[in-house]
Amino acid sequence: MxxxxxxxxxxxxxxxxxxxxxxxxxxxxxxxxxxxxxxxxxxHQKNKNVVESGPWSIGVYEGDSPFNLHSSGKTNNPVLTASDVTDVDATFVADPFFIRENDSFSMFFEVFNRKTGHGDLAYAESPDGDNWSYKSLIIDEPFHLSYPHVFEWDGEFYLIAESYADLSVRLYKAKKFPSDWEYVGNLLSGYPYIDPTIVRHNDKWWLFVSTPSNENLNLYFSEELDNSWTPHPMNPIVRKNKNIARPAGRILQHDDSLFRIAQDDYPEYGTQVFGFKIIELNEKSYREVPIDGGAILSGSGKGWNGAGMHQLDALKIGDKWKAVVDGRDR
Structure with a gap:
């Protein structure tokens, strides 16, 4: 033999x-x-059961701009932890995105499943964006999922997820929002894409994805959401820089401009979050500049986010901004 x-x-x-x-x-x-x-x-197959850091939990921030945020005084952070998850044994919760629909809020996030050793996607609901109730898992694949970037387009709700273990960027569509989702297809295939972040701009879709090393950022564009994605000729648009390459949340629209949110992964994973104003975004060119003031989010030094933060999603509510964030305590 x-x-x-x-x-x-x-x-x-x-x-x-x-x-x-x-x-x-x-x-x-x-x-x-x-x-x-x-x-x-x-x-990634070798390391798929390894938690890079944590445990992570989720909080709510607010402020007069998406770049000047502080802990909300209307609730006690963190608003969601692994102990709130009722349908699996969770190690942590992270990567929150949220959306407002009919005067209520739905949050989507990763639940790291201790039994399977990979992430699943779950959701929670809130009447005011401050006080949250965990509901259930919504998407459970036989491989790791995280970073559930939810968005609305043409009257429908969609979600793209990080699915590096499947060598893809997967697209899901809500059959019944926010609890029931179906797989539509892959936007990209053939590579372990990290933290896919999508935005609609100038009648085109733009998709930012990082690489497994967290040091490069690539950009793709398409006329249609579900097919014909083209790599940008300037790829990688961020090269060999672990401090700013990996996405950290939705592309934000503020003061008639687009802003890219990035996480700092050096010398440790998930330490702080930066913002970049997108100056030029077209089929031939991409340019961005850092916003003034340094990090938007960083570790507080103690408590649930003492060691670092790596995710921001913000919505403007009236004349204020409300954000969901995550943090780690070690």
Whole structure:
């Protein structure tokens, strides 16, 4: 049996060698991307049960702008923790997005499932955006899900999720909002895309995705939501910078401008959150500048968000801004 196993292994290696040799000698192509895909897939499969830091929990902030926020005085943070999850044994909750519909609020977030060792997606409801009640899981796949970016388009509710273990960016549509969702298809496939963040601008869709190393940010665009996504010619639009590359929430619209929200992942994962004003966004060019004032969110030094923060989603309610955020205590 051992001899047969060795023979089979040698044959597989030899076959791969022939294939790579053909690509190099005949097509003048070295399969860097295939090797990178394989490496990242194996790395994430190996580490999929490892919690990078935490535990994470979710809080509510408010302020006079999305970049000048503080803990809401109308509730006690955190508003959601792992102990609020009733349908699975949760390690933490994180990556909150929320949306207002018919004078009530729905929040969508990751629940890290201790039994399966990967993230599921869940939701909570609130009458005022301050006091939240956990409801249930809404999407549970056989692989890790997180970062449930919910949005409305053409009278329908959609959600894209980080699904790096599936080598995809998956799109879901609400059958009955906010509790019932169905899988529609993949926006992107073939790579472990991280924290996909979408926005509609100038009659086009724009999709920001980070890489598993957290140091590069890529941009795609499309006329249609569900097909024909094109990589931006300036990719990566952020190169080799773990302090600002990885998305940290929805693209915000404020004062007639777009703002990208980014998390700081160096020297530790999930330490603080920065904002960048998008100066130019078109099919040929992308430019952004950091907003004044430094970090929007950072660790408080103690309590539920003492060690760091890495997510922000904000809505303007009247003349004030309300935000859902997350933080870690170690």
């Amino acid at each position: 051992r001899k047969l196993t060795i023979t089979a292994s040698v044959f597989i290696i030899f076959s791969f060698g022939l294939g790579f040799g053909y690509l190099i000698s005949k097509k003048q192509i070295f399969p860097y991307h295939l090797l990178e895909y394989t490496y990242n897939f194996i790395k």
